[in-house]
Amino acid sequence: MNREFENKVVVVTGGSRGIGRAIVERFAAQGARVFFTYHQNEAAAAQVAAVGPAVAIKCSQTDAAAIDSAVERVLAEAGAIDVLVNNAGITADTFLMLMPADDWNRVIDTNLNGACRWCKAVTRPMLGARRGVIINIASIAGLVGVMGQTNYAASKGGLLAFTRALAAELGVKGIRVNSVVPGFIETDMSARVPRQIKQKNLEHIVLKRFGKPEEVAAAVTFLASDGASYIMGQSIVVDGGLTATAA
Numbered sequence: 243m244n245r246e247f248e249n250k251v252v253v254v255t256g257g258s259r260g261i262g263r264a265i266v267e268r269f270a271a272q273g274a275r276v277f278f279t280y281h282q283n284e285a286a287a288a289q290v291a292a293v294g295p296a297v298a299i300k301c302s303q304t305d306a307a308a309i310d311s312a313v314e315r316v317l318a319e320a321g322a323i324d325v326l327v328n329n330a331g332i333t334a335d336t337f338l339m340l341m342p343a344d345d346w347n348r349v350i351d352t353n354l355n356g357a358c359r360w361c362k363a364v365t366r367p368m369l370g371a372r373r374g375v376i377i378n379i380a381s382i383a384g385l386v387g388v389m390g391q392t393n394y395a396a397s398k399g400g401l402l403a404f405t406r407a408l409a410a411e412l413g414v415k416g417i418r419v420n421s422v423v424p425g426f427i428e429t430d431m432s433a434r435v436p437r438q439i440k441q442k443n444l445e446h447i448v449l450k451r452f453g454k455p456e457e458v459a460a461a462v463t464f465l466a467s468d469g470a471s472y473i474m475g476q477s478i479v480v481d482g483g484l485t486a487t488a489a
C-alpha cells in the first residue's frame with residue numbers, strides 16, 4: 243500500500259466496527275495519523291486502536307459539546323485535521339405507521355445531525371488551514387425507496403443533499419466535500435436485516451455478492467487523495483450494481 247497520507251491527520255466517526263474500522267485501517271496503512279470515535283463498544287475500539295494504530299475517542303454523535311472537545315483534542319495533539327469521514331450511523335427499521343417517535347429522532351439525530359455537528363466543528367480549523375477534505379458516508383437508502391427505513395432514508399437522503407450544499411459553501415475555501423454511498427455491505431448493521439430481504443437484494447446485485455467494508459474504504463481513501471482533487475459535491479456509489487439496473 244502506498245503512503246499517500248503520510249503526515250496527514252484523519253478523523254473517522256464510528257471507527258470501532260464495520261465500515262468505519264476498515265476506513266481507519268486503510269488510512270493508517272497509508273501513513274495517516276488517525277483518530278476515530280466510537281459510542282459504547284470499548285473492547286472493539288481498543289482493538290482497532292491497537293491494530294490501526296489509531297487513537298480511539300469515546301464520543302456520541304448526538305453530543306455537540308463532546309464533538310467540540312474531540313475536535314479540540316485532535317487539534318491539540320496533532321495540530322490539524324486534514325480529513326473528516328462522517329461514518330457513524332445507526333438504523334431502527336420499522337414501518338412508519340408503527341415507528342416510535344424516539345426511533346425517528348434517534349436515527350436523524352445520529353446520522354444527519356451528528357454529521358452536521360462534526361462538519362461545523364471542523365470547518366473553522368479547515369478554513370484556517372485553507373485545506374481539508376470531508377467525506378460523508380450515506381446509503382443507497384438515500385437514493386431509492388427501501389421499505390421500513392423512512393427514518394434512515396430521510397437521514398441519508400438529507401446527508402446527500404447536505405453534502406452538495408456544503409460543497410457549494412466550502413469549495414472556494416479549498417475544502418472538498420463528497421460522499422460515498424454504500425449498498426449492502428457485510429457488517430453488524432446488515433447482519434440484522436432479515437434473511438428473505440437479504441436474499442431478495444442479492445438477486446438484484448449485478449455482482450451477485452454483498453460488499454466488504456474494505457471495498458467502501460477504498461472509495462473513501464480515493465476521494466481523500468490528490469487523485470480526486472477535482473471531484474467536488476459528488477457521490478460514489480459502492481453497491482455492486484444494485485441501483486444501476488432496473489431488474
Ligand code: NDP
Binds near residue numbers: 279284
Ligand atoms: P456498524 O453498526 O457495523 O458500526 C457502526 C459504528 O458507528 C460503530 O463504530 C459504532 O460505535 C458507531 N456509532 C453508532 N452510534 C454512534 C453514536 N451515537 N455516536 C458515535 N458513534 C456511533 O455499521 P456499518 O459499519 O455497517 O455502517 C457504517 C456507516 O455506513 C453507517 O453510516 C451506515 O449507515 C452506512 N451504511 C452501511 C451499510 C451496510 O450495509 N452495512 C449500507 C449503507 C450505508 P460502537 O462500536 O461503540 O457501537
